[in-house]
Amino acid sequence: GENVEQHPSTLSVQEGDSAVIKCTYSDSASNYFPWYKQELGKRPQLIIDIRSNVGEKKDQRIAVTLNKTAKHFSLHITETQPEDSAVYFCAASRKNTGFQKLVFGTGTRLLVSP
């Protein structure tokens, strides 16, 4: 089955710096790659996603890139702010016969210091 690895497990940056979180996946048939943000004690929330027919997607300060050949995808956060501090999860899935299940990475704890 699909296996998703995520690095780093912890990332500390200064406010205004950029942050990059990387994930690799094992199933070359995977075609959907979402990113979730989970603030302390709260539910994961979808912040951006990308499908396999697109190489990059941006939404204001966040962007996701996908390299299908290398089977990795990354989350980029520019001009980080203290409110970006959270745990970020990547996930991957592929469409089976009628159904698609997300497999999550182990998470990256991002700390943005003022």
Add this chain to the structure above:
Amino acid sequence: NAGVTQTPKFRILKIGQSMTLQCTQDMNHNYMYWYRQDPGMGLKLIYYSVGAGITDKGEVPNGYNVSRSTTEDFPLRLELAAPSQTSVYFCASSYDRVGGYTFGSGTRLTVV
């Protein structure tokens, strides 16, 4: 529109006790899921459902059961609680086969 609602938010169980974690969604989503999140780990799929009356096992189904009698509700049952089931449980739903999930607020379960 409440989204995905989970109850209870917290629960302490003794070993061998049983309980049901409730999950309901008001978005008319066909697809529903139960995940568990252990400290420092990602989310592991316990069970999922593609529609009323249809359920299937995920990665870690042992010790759990589910039912899906309506589109809205997807309860998770623990029959004989064990310390290994101490975790945070998230219910989620999605509109279609290819898309993001909406998560509930979670249930923090401790088995002592």
